[in-house]
Amino acid sequence: MTITVKCRLYPTAQQQEMLEQTLDGCRWVYNYFRNKPMSIYDMQFALTELKESHPWLRNYHSKMLQMVVHQIDVARSGLRVLSKRGKKTGKLKYAEECNTFVYNQTGFKIERHGDTDLLWLSKVGYVGEIRLHRRQPYNIKQISITRKPSGRWYANIVCEQSRPLVVPPINTSKSIGIDVGITKFVHDSDNHSVDNPQFLKKMLKPLRRADRKVSRRQFGSCNYKKAKGMRARLWERIYNKRHDFLHKLSTVYAKRYDLIFVEKLNIMNMVRNHKLARSIVDSGWTTFKAMLEYKAKLVFEVNSYNTSVDCSRCGNKVAKSLAVRTHRCDKCGLVLDRDYNASLNILQSGKALLGDGIGLPMGHGEFTPVEIAAQQQSLKQEEEAHELIRG
Numbered sequence: 001m002t003i004t005v006k007c008r009l010y011p012t013a014q015q016q017e018m019l020e021q022t023l024d025g026c027r028w029v030y031n032y033f034r035n036k037p038m039s040i041y042d043m044q045f046a047l048t049e050l051k052e053s054h055p056w057l058r059n060y061h062s063k064m065l066q067m068v069v070h071q072i073d074v075a076r077s078g079l080r081v082l083s084k085r086g087k088k089t090g091k092l093k094y095a096e097e098c099n100t101f102v103y104n105q106t107g108f109k110i111e112r113h114g115d116t117d118l119l120w121l122s123k124v125g126y127v128g129e130i131r132l133h134r135r136q137p138y139n140i141k142q143i144s145i146t147r148k149p150s151g152r153w154y155a156n157i158v159c160e161q162s163r164p165l166v167v168p169p170i171n172t173s174k175s176i177g178i179d180v181g182i183t184k185f186v187h188d189s190d191n192h193s194v195d196n197p198q199f200l201k202k203m204l205k206p207l208r209r210a211d212r213k214v215s216r217r218q219f220g221s222c223n224y225k226k227a228k229g230m231r232a233r234l235w236e237r238i239y240n241k242r243h244d245f246l247h248k249l250s251t252v253y254a255k256r257y258d259l260i261f262v263e264k265l266n267i268m269n270m271v272r273n274h275k276l277a278r279s280i281v282d283s284g285w286t287t288f289k290a291m292l293e294y295k296a297k298l299v300f301e302v303n304s305y306n307t308s309v310d311c312s313r314c315g316n317k318v319a320k321s322l323a324v325r326t327h328r329c330d331k332c333g334l335v336l337d338r339d340y341n342a343s344l345n346i347l348q349s350g351k352a353l354l355g356d357g358i359g360l361p362m363g364h365g366e367f368t369p370v371e372i373a374a375q376q377q378s379l380k381q382e383e384e385a386h387e388l389i390r391g
């Protein structure tokens with residue numbers, strides 16, 4: 001399994017120029033090959049031959065240029081898949097600018113100089129201070145350097161980490177069902193909830209102001225670029241805030257619980273609801289799940305329907321619109337928060353799946369049996385919890 005660590009880079013003006021030059025080299029290679037009907041091997045061969053007629057290409061790390069060719073190949077196969085599905089596809093566009101280059105396997109090192117870590121790239125040299133927020137990443141497979149529209153530089157460090165072959169012991173009483181939503185980001189089966197911070201929604205006003213500024217400047221002028229940079233920094237801030245929130249929350253769940261059940265969501269279908277689309281995209285549930293998946297011991301996606309309709313105690317169906325926030329069951333008299341009820345349903349159907357032995361944890365190839373005794377004990381605890389709710 002691979003983990004990507006994203007770090008900010010602080011290049012000096014001179015180093016920044018070198019980085020920009022490298023991006024330009026990538027852009028040239030991309031535009032040269034983008035419409036040539038060649039296989040990846042032919043393109044790679046042509047690239048080495050091209051160095052005869054274009055000796056300046058030798059100033060670039062050759063594996064990095066090969067990665068550009070590789071990216072073209074990946075993009076083309078993506079187009080092929082789309083056209084097979086009956087979608088209309090065009091050709092690869094001319095690249096006005098290139099924002100990322102990749103050093104795969106070779107040509108990079110991170111060195112400690114006094115208090116700072118410096119990133120070194122072959123044919124480029126030292127590209128500035130890199131701020132590592134954790135211990136030095138090891139077993140690095142790839143480093144890609146990105147220039148964001150805001151003008152900031154980042155390094156994405158891909159590290160290989162072996163998952164332990166033996167799954168750590170799992171305490172099934174430490175299991176939880178998580179329901180995600182728009183007003184409350186999560187509501188779990190231990191009746192904890194966290195509000196949805198809605199970072200995009202809060203920034204809509206400044207974003208619109210920044211949009212207006214960009215549209216009022218003369219296209220291509222210096223002030224236009226400045227305004228664009230301001231807008232890009234706003235977007236980046238939203239992204240950073242959201243990711244910070246998601247990381248913190250997923251870490252809490254991964255540390256506290258061994259078995260996590262989440263609902264399977266079809267985001268693409270949900271986004272078709274135009275009234276909610278922005279809030280759904282703003283939430284980042286998919287990112288949250290992906291974070292849980294690599295942080296927690298076991299995460300299961302529960303393919304459950306009617307989690308908000310079914311009564312978690314008796315299974316009676318209580319239909320309600322999105323505006324109704326409380327679940328009231330006429331059959332057994334259960335009254336509790338609508339999302340709490342949904343999360344209990346997720347937990348229950350998750351456990352039922354495990355009991356049948358058909359559930360497959362996300363990211364694990366094989367099913368891990370759980371101790372039935374512990375499971376029964378946790379069910380008993382849940383009964384007690386229900387008693388408390390009744391009382």
Ligand SMILES: [Zn+2]
Nearest residue numbers: 311314329332
């Ligand atoms: Zn009921």
